[in-house]
Amino acid sequence: MDIVCGLYAVGEALPTEHTLAAQWNVSRTAVREGLAILLGKGLIEARKKAGTLVTQRARWHLLDSQVLFWMRLADPDETYIRSLFELRLTIEPQAAGLAARRRTDQDLIRLQKAFDIMSDDRRTEETARRAEIQFHRALMAAAGNPMLLPLADSIEAAVVWANSYKTRRNISVRTSLDEHRMILDAVFRHDDAQARWGTETLIRSTLALTSPRPAPSAARGTADARIACHA
Structure with missing residues (x-):
């Protein structure tokens, strides 16, 4: 998390295994296993005589589910959020069009069940999310x-981040029910064009609702990152 939060700069060496083990009160074996995971996900690299260094974000496996989770917890910046929504705009509308053409009865049941829970006012916001x-x-x-x-x-990461934003501002997840109903109806009718359009409309309206965010000052940003990383 410290790496994702930016507490270690690109090219900066991590503390030694002994130091990390003492810092987190774990064995050196556990530290090695953790470093191996980070290495496999592209966040660090090992160099002779230089130690274990933080890599550039371009080398991170950004679509890895665990990396997405870490990025979300670290209160991602505007660039990351925009990139995530651009990826979603590229993928999900086309997937919705395919779903409208190919969906099975079981697919429709799953979509309808999820929508019914979202639209049920008796359910909590957390359940709806x-x-x-x-x-x-x-x-x-x-x-x-x-x-x-x-x-x-990656789609889930964008949805979860948007819902977290809404929660902090007391905006109900049910504000997007009309768009979700449009998608569901289009998939039911095998209307691929409407499914694509409805999904794109939903994504763009969500992006408009959640941006722009005011940029924190450098000092505050660092403090907030430290709090988020160690909460």
Whole structure:
């Protein structure tokens, strides 16, 4: 998390295994295992005589589910959020169009169930937020293309971040029910053009609602990052 939060600069060496083990009160074996995970996800590299160094973000496996999770916890910056939504705009409307053409009855049942939970006023906001995630995962699955499924984590990351933003500002997840209903109806009718348009409308309206965010000062940004990373 410290790396994702920017507490270690690109090219900066991490503390030694002994120091990290003492800092986190774990064994050196656990530290090595953790470093191996970070190495495998592209966040660090090992160099002789230089130690373990933080790599540039361009080398990170940004679509890895765990990296996406870390980025979300670290209160990502404007560039990352915009990139995430641009990726979503590229992928999800096309997936929705495929879903409209290929969906099965079981796909439709899953979409309808998620939508019903989202729209039920008796449900808590947290339950509605989880249902929205399930709706979008079901939409990706209904596309019937296994190559799209690994990208579902990036869609979920964008949905979760947007919902977190709404929660902080007391905006109900149910504000997007009309767009979700439009997508569901289009998939039901096998209307691929309407499914694509409805999904793009939803994504653009969500992006407009959640941006721009005021940029924190450098000093405050560093302090907030430290709080977020060690909360």
